[in-house]
Amino acid sequence: MGELTPIEKFREFLLTKGERLTRERSIIVEEVFAKHEHFDAEDLIARVARDKTGRRVSRATVYRALKLLEDAGLLRKVARPNGSEVYEHDYGYPQHDHLICAKCGALIEFTNEAISAIVDKICNEHGFNKSGHRLEVYGICAKCNAPPNRRHRKLDLV
Numbered sequence: 001m002g003e004l005t006p007i008e009k010f011r012e013f014l015l016t017k018g019e020r021l022t023r024e025r026s027i028i029v030e031e032v033f034a035k036h037e038h039f040d041a042e043d044l045i046a047r048v049a050r051d052k053t054g055r056r057v058s059r060a061t062v063y064r065a066l067k068l069l070e071d072a073g074l075l076r077k078v079a080r081p082n083g084s085e086v087y088e089h090d091y092g093y094p095q096h097d098h099l100i101c102a103k104c105g106a107l108i109e110f111t112n113e114a115i116s117a118i119v120d121k122i123c124n125e126h127g128f129n130k131s132g133h134r135l136e137v138y139g140i141c142a143k144c145n146a147p148p149n150r151r152h153r154k155l156d157l158v
């Protein structure tokens with residue numbers, strides 16, 4: 001089976017819901033999948049609002065599209081310890097896990113084959129058919145752990 005592009009996959013999902021891939025939704029999907037990063041709804045609203053073509057996408061449309069993209073399995077939410085949530089690609093991007101800083105909210109991505117192997121082994125033991133896994137490790141990042149005189153200014157943090 002060929003890999004569908006995010007737009008194609010989203011269009012298929014919308015069809016099953018009896019909904020259309022509108023121009024605004026296409027703009028949103030293109031923007032979201034232009035590069036891999038963690039973003040929140042407000043970031044995305046700001047990005048599609050200053051689309052150079054001059055087209056505007058409303059806040060309500062962005063929120064609705066994000067929910068649909070999540071339901072379609074294209075995006076997933078990652079919760080931060082402060083209660084805020086960010087989105088990231090859940091389609092066409094390799095399996096990875098996160099270290100999440102409780103202080104600055106930084107999300108550090110990592111992959112580790114030994115962890116994947118352990119998860120596979122556990123699934124086998126339970127006769128469980130795995131479709132993916134997510135591991136979130138909470139703590140304090142290296143920057144926040146540094147002594148105050150060597151700590152980066154807040155502006156330097158992403």
Ligand SMILES: [Zn+2]
Binds near residue numbers: 101105
């Ligand atoms: Zn931190």
Ligand SMILES: [Zn+2]
Binds near residue numbers: 096
């Ligand atoms: Zn990630």
